[in-house]
Amino acid sequence: MSPRGVAMPDIKERLFAAAERVLAQEGPGALTSRAITGEAGCAKGMLxxxxAGLDEFVAELCLDRFARTATRAAELPDRAGEGAVAENLRGVALALFDSGGPAVAALAMTRPAAALRIREALESGAPGFAAIQESIAQYLAAERQLGRLPQSADTATLALAVVGTVHHLLMTGLPGAPDPREQVERLVALAAAGTGPPAGPAHTV
Known part of the structure; x- marks a missing residue:
């Protein structure tokens, strides 16, 4: 527990990481302000x-994780020609499943105020799935230009297939369901080969 009056650096990230641990260990029903601050080792009123409250906290946690993945995806086009295409795609495609991502997304879906805040932020331009999709499409197009993907590869559709699948699995995952990473891995392998299933409409928050 930090002494009263002593500032803690990166307190928001500390609270976010604590919430992810609570979700992973005890599930969504255990996520309370007290549980989060207790896990973070800070004062009860810190959150x-x-x-403004737990709904805002959950929304900001989701948006922060979306933004982190979008930042990671934005680095992809500069990596064209380096490493394996599948490995480069895999790191971004699976990023949102790290640190309890499905549990965080599922929690947000059960809290209408949090889901509304996320939707409004994304519609206002907060980095999310659209930005990730665009970066992946640019990366795949660059790899196609370098000859590492077939010239016939529809890079925009491949990017939509990857991001749409990740979005669907993230937003519809249930506790105890099979690990979605296996499905994503299979799709990434197809995308890296320049092939893939037709992309269906992505679900929205």
Missing amino acids: HAHF
């Missing part, structure tokens, strides 16, 4: 000092 409410930075967020």
Whole structure:
């Protein structure tokens, strides 16, 4: 527990990481302000000092994780020609499943105020699935230009297939369901070969 009055660096990230641990260990039903601050080792009122309430906290946690993955995806086009295409795609495609991502997304879906805040932020331009999709499409197009994907590869559709699948699995995953990473891995392998199933409509938050 930090002494009263002593500032803690990166307190929001500390609270986010603590919430992910609570979700992973005890499930969504255990996620309370008290549980989060207790896991983070900080004062009980710290969460409410930075967020209007638990709904805002959950929304900001989701948006932060989306933004992190979007930043990672934005680096992909500069990596064209380096490493294996499948490995480069895999790192981005699976990033949102790390640190309890499905549990966080499922929690947001059960909290209408949090889901609304996420939707409004994404519609206002917050980095999310659209930005990730665009970066993947640019990366695949660059790899096609370098000859590492077939010239016939429809890179825009491949990017949509990857991101749409990740989005669907993230937003519809249930506790105890099979690990979605295996499905994503298979699709990434197809995309890296320049082939893939037709992309269906992505679900929205």
